[in-house]
Amino acid sequence: MVSQRAFRTHLVTVLVMVALAGVYFGTALLGVLQEFGSGTLRTMWPPTGVALAALLLLGLRMWPSVALGSFLVNLIVLDHPPLVSAVICLAATLGIVLAVLLLRMAHFQNGLDRLRDLLALVFLGAILGTLVSSAISAGTLYRTGALPPETFLTEWFLDWTSAAVSVLVITPFILVVSRLRWPRQLRLRRAAEAFAMLAVAALVTLAAVHSSTELLFLVFPVLIWAAVRFQLAGASAAALITTIVVSHGAVGGFGPFAGGDEFTNLLTIQALDASSSLTALALAVTIAERDRAHWAVENAATQLASVVHQLDHRLRPRPLAPQVRAMADQREAEAGAAASGEPTSSVADHG
Numbered sequence: 115m116v117s118q119r120a121f122r123t124h125l126v127t128v129l130v131m132v133a134l135a136g137v138y139f140g141t142a143l144l145g146v147l148q149e150f151g152s153g154t155l156r157t158m159w160p161p162t163g164v165a166l167a168a169l170l171l172l173g174l175r176m177w178p179s180v181a182l183g184s185f186l187v188n189l190i191v192l193d194h195p196p197l198v199s200a201v202i203c204l205a206a207t208l209g210i211v212l213a214v215l216l217l218r219m220a221h222f223q224n225g226l227d228r229l230r231d232l233l234a235l236v237f238l239g240a241i242l243g244t245l246v247s248s249a250i251s252a253g254t255l256y257r258t259g260a261l262p263p264e265t266f267l268t269e270w271f272l273d274w275t276s277a278a279v280s281v282l283v284i285t286p287f288i289l290v291v292s293r294l295r296w297p298r299q300l301r302l303r304r305a306a307e308a309f310a311m312l313a314v315a316a317l318v319t320l321a322a323v324h325s326s327t328e329l330l331f332l333v334f335p336v337l338i339w340a341a342v343r344f345q346l347a348g349a350s351a352a353a354l355i356t357t358i359v360v361s362h363g364a365v366g367g368f369g370p371f372a373g374g375d376e377f378t379n380l381l382t383i384q385a386l387d388a389s390s391s392l393t394a395l396a397l398a399v400t401i402a403e404r405d406r407a408h409w410a411v412e413n414a415a416t417q418l419a420s421v422v423h424q425l426d427h428r429l430r431p432r433p434l435a436p437q438v439r440a441m442a443d444q445r446e447a448e449a450g451a452a453a454s455g456e457p458t459s460s461v462a463d464h465g
Contacts, residue, residue, distance in 0.1 A: 131179040138183025148361050157361040157383045162277040163284025169214045181207040201254045209247025213239045224289050227402040240281035248274035275384045282391045283357045287350040315352045323363025341397040349394035357387045
């Protein structure tokens, strides 16, 4: 019985690993669709954000899935030689594992509802972890001659920023969605507002990227709406939608991206994606911390009122029983009569 249970556990783990490798490969295909210009520039590399979220949620035991998915992507999709693909997949896996270890050392919580968690994700996950993997990957391509010396720094920088944007946009979305639960009582008005918010985010961003005028700043009021009304769930979803639409505009060369320099356009897109995601998430986290502080004060006030009520009940004099009260009144009457010299009567006399 124990062996069958262990076999089922291992089988489920293997199936999850295979599924995760497939998701990594699939998101890489979506990342390739974001290539524009010379064909090597990508606004965002989704597998990095997916892999980091998966290892944070499922544990470091899932690292073989990241390695397998990365190897297949480099070998099949990016058409690198097997040895180069192996080195790059090791670099990608190392960067993700390093980011997870650093986040654990910083006591990172997947709920992402503390400002320190957001800062840890930015500096340890989006900046440091991706820096290691992109540096090794670019160095490998340079050593094999696949990357010319004159473009080494540029390609390395762009590879790093595309992975960092993925961590800032995709990882928070997956972490937040993994904690969502279907409400017991679904309020249609709030559901309609959430749907309207997401639709407005898509439409406003789409109008901004198709306009010849610089209107990309219009996405920020929508992101503020999402963060204030729906906190982390709304902020992460709205940031993801705006990122996808902006990438679509960049690939198509629409609006502000028409006729511009490839490097400048890419930096503009990545700066917009990163700043919009951070703005929405930071506002949502701030609101979450404010709400927790408010609830803590209310809870403390309720407990204090309960303690005061109990102390008042214990210290207040209790009313005497009727018989004891009658005896006390009689003794007071006898004492008063003795003081005035009048005869007194007792219960025994009446007997």
